[in-house]
Amino acid sequence: MITLHRAPWVLPISSPALADGAVIVDEERILAVGPYADLRLEGHDLALDHEARILMPGLVNGHCHLELSPFAHLGRQPVVPAAMTAWIADLLALRAGEDQGHGPTPGAALAALQADGVGLVLDIGNALLPPTGPAEGVDLHYVTELLGLSEQGTKEGLQTLDAHAAGHHFTCHAPYSTSRSLLQAVKKRARLAGQLYPIHVAESRDEVEFLQSGQGPFRTFLEERGVWDGTFTPPATGPVHYLAHLDLLDHQTLCVHAVHLGEDEIQMLAAKKAKVCLCPGSNRFLGVGRAQPEKMLAVGIRPCLGTDSLASNPQLSMWREMAILAQDHPGLPAETIVAMATRYGAEALGQSRQGHLQKGSCRPFLAVAYGGADPFEFLVRDLAPKELRWL
Numbered sequence: 001m002i003t004l005h006r007a008p009w010v011l012p013i014s015s016p017a018l019a020d021g022a023v024i025v026d027e028e029r030i031l032a033v034g035p036y037a038d039l040r041l042e043g044h045d046l047a048l049d050h051e052a053r054i055l056m057p058g059l060v061n062g063h064c065h066l067e068l069s070p071f072a073h074l075g076r077q078p079v080v081p082a083a084m085t086a087w088i089a090d091l092l093a094l095r096a097g098e099d100q101g102h103g104p105t106p107g108a109a110l111a112a113l114q115a116d117g118v119g120l121v122l123d124i125g126n127a128l129l130p131p132t133g134p135a136e137g138v139d140l141h142y143v144t145e146l147l148g149l150s151e152q153g154t155k156e157g158l159q160t161l162d163a164h165a166a167g168h169h170f171t172c173h174a175p176y177s178t179s180r181s182l183l184q185a186v187k188k189r190a191r192l193a194g195q196l197y198p199i200h201v202a203e204s205r206d207e208v209e210f211l212q213s214g215q216g217p218f219r220t221f222l223e224e225r226g227v228w229d230g231t232f233t234p235p236a237t238g239p240v241h242y243l244a245h246l247d248l249l250d251h252q253t254l255c256v257h258a259v260h261l262g263e264d265e266i267q268m269l270a271a272k273k274a275k276v277c278l279c280p281g282s283n284r285f286l287g288v289g290r291a292q293p294e295k296m297l298a299v300g301i302r303p304c305l306g307t308d309s310l311a312s313n314p315q316l317s318m319w320r321e322m323a324i325l326a327q328d329h330p331g332l333p334a335e336t337i338v339a340m341a342t343r344y345g346a347e348a349l350g351q352s353r354q355g356h357l358q359k360g361s362c363r364p365f366l367a368v369a370y371g372g373a374d375p376f377e378f379l380v381r382d383l384a385p386k387e388l389r390w391l
Helices: 066-076 084-096 106-115 151-162 180-193 205-213 217-224 239-245 263-272 280-286 293-298 318-328 334-340 343-348 375-381
Strands: 003-010 018-025 030-035 046-049 053-056 059-064 118-125 139-146 170-172 197-201 253-257 275-278 366-369 388-390
Touching: 053 375, 059 253, 059 318, 059 343, 066 084, 066 106, 066 118, 084 205, 084 217, 106 118, 139 151, 151 180, 170 180, 170 197, 180 197, 197 239, 205 217, 205 239, 239 253, 239 263, 263 293, 275 343, 280 318, 318 334, 318 375, 334 343, 334 375
Parallel strands: 003 046, 003 053, 059 118, 118 139, 139 170, 197 253, 253 275
Antiparallel strands: 003 018, 018 030, 053 366, 366 388
16 A cells, blocks of 8 residues: 655655655655655555654664663662763672562563664674564664673683674674774674674773773773783773774774764774764763764764663663753754764664665654654754654
8 A cells, every 4th residue: 555644844864854744655665755745646545644743764772782671770870970880890790690680671671662763773782692572663683792801701702703603793892891802803703794893982981091001990890800811901092093903993883982082083983984873871871971973973973872771871762862962962953963863873783774764765664743843953852752653
């Protein structure tokens, strides 16, 4: 069946917003997007008028740890600002204990994301298999994350890599938790398979200090956990320069958080065509600082957005991520922020048929109720829960 959907606003994202716009679809994909006056006479079986609604693509969550959803209470407790290692220690203690948490299951968290308008999710976990089955209407991409800074940890990581077929998607946790050889081995495998390489980069000042000097809270944390054996030599540079030196930066590298970067590092990411995912809600909760999206955009980087986990974020809401970003960076245009939560996320994940509305794009897409304001400003700055449905 060919259906025409009409609404006061259609936001294609990849082209200008359409007042009194329309989207024509069949069962699987979008056939046309344009002004209603231009499309109303095209052949269709059914016409639906969505009054007081915005038609837009589904949201994209570019960084999530669904396996941590049961520990949601950790994401609601006060955190000493920038005490990343203390938070990590609390999380590891919870995961190692018999009490596996009382928050939502990973499946319930994924279903909640879908109900809140997310259609594409990049989920990072330590297990070999995703902690949840797919939710109807959500395109879930799961990546297994490896760690190993010591000689023994590196050996175990490489053994895990060798024990699984090339199709299994692996990545590394962060430059401060993974040895050079493991970082490079995983990236080599990802390159050969054409897979994304998401990695935590410059989330906290402590990470930068550790890479530059080998000292600070992260060194103490590693020693206390018995995983510091002295085989890792700090690169004496920032994380982006370190990754570049190891030849790990390219168009399929997704640098997550990217809070504490110098201008030269931002320029380097742009030159290498690396992707960036910002997590403003998690960064605010942990008190680690704010990223610099204006500087990234100025050099051609198109950052996407992610929620991180319920263990470091009170809510897995992409609407809230957009609102926090707007609060932290009032000069960012609302239209750009919406693009970061949709099109830029799909681009980062290599999903060209998602994140925007145009001929050939995938269904479903969103119809969001709104109250007559500028549609982009409403989506970004109105903090009330969004009333939406999938089409």
